[in-house]
């Protein structure tokens with residue numbers, strides 16, 4: 001199992017670290033455009049191997065795609081992150097060019113790969129990766145919902161004063177402050193709806209805190225977060241690499257599912273060795289569906305800014 005991670009910055013390095021620690025891949029190639037940067041991160045991470053007890057080989061590469069050849073899974077984290085006060089959509093000008101070039105080079109060297117897109121604005125970058133590579137739709141996956149759901153569970157546990165392992169919940173829709181659709185109605189504490197424990201007002205607060213989860217961290221850190229994004233990507237990579245058939249909300253190309261077409265947006269999917277094995281259809285209320293449609297309009301508007 002060979003995994004390439006493009007972008008050895010905060011998210012890329014964190015993702016490579018979590019993949020290595022879980023020890024299911026034989027090789028992780030870390031590639032960056034900055035001279036020596038990926039080699040340095042790879043060497044530093046390899047020096048944690050004996051301490052953390054993993055055998056995954058981590059290799060660095062300065063823009064040499066021959067080292068990525070025949071990767072089973074490729075992750076794209078290259079591009080600029082948000083600064084405080086910025087929206088993810090504002091990154092499109094620079095990141096679209098980067099994602100276009102990177103996804104083309106990756107697929108040239110690994111024609112059978114499954115691509116995971118992380119760079120923001122993620123739903124639009126996933127759509128762009130489809131347009132430029134022409135890969136089958138089961139092999140291009142945008143990561144956003146797994147992270148947003150983890151942030152949702154964190155906020156739910158905080159509100160319920162419960163351990164996080166007690167709560168379950170999912171966020172679908174676009175990966176943006178306005179576009180996220182946290183499914184509060186379906187969130188549970190050990191199978192009991194969370195509404196049995198907290199007021200509607202508190203639940204609405206959880207929803208709002210979840211939606212601005214990334215912006216809150218950007219305000220605190222001065223740049224966007226990396227531990228939870230890296231862990232979320234590693235979860236997706238493991239589900240595919242180990243054919244786990246796990247369900248995650250991911251940004252995928254829709255063709256009529258949820259009444260939406262010709263865009264990538266977060267919906268629940270089953271991940272396994274073929275990438276997206278199935279798009280899971282859940283019954284949404286009229287209000288949830290309206291929220292999803294509004295979110296899709298936002299994503300389509302951002303897609304319209306692409307120079308295709």
Ligand SMILES: NC(=O)c1ccc[n+]([C@@H]2O[C@H](COP(=O)([O-])OP(=O)(O)OC[C@H]3O[C@@H](n4cnc5c(N)ncnc54)[C@H](O)[C@@H]3O)[C@@H](O)[C@H]2O)c1
Nearest residue numbers: 007009010011032033078079080081118119120143144229
């Ligand atoms: N989808 C999500 O849930 C999610 C979560 C967090 C961050 N992000 C996004 O991930 C991206 C990376 O964030 P970060 O915090 O790691 O940024 P970062 O600046 O720490 O790292 C980005 C790296 O990409 C490299 N890079 C730039 N152009 C490249 C190219 N053409 N080829 C190879 N490498 C290139 C840079 O040299 C840099 O090392 C941002 O767009 C950010 O918004 C997405």
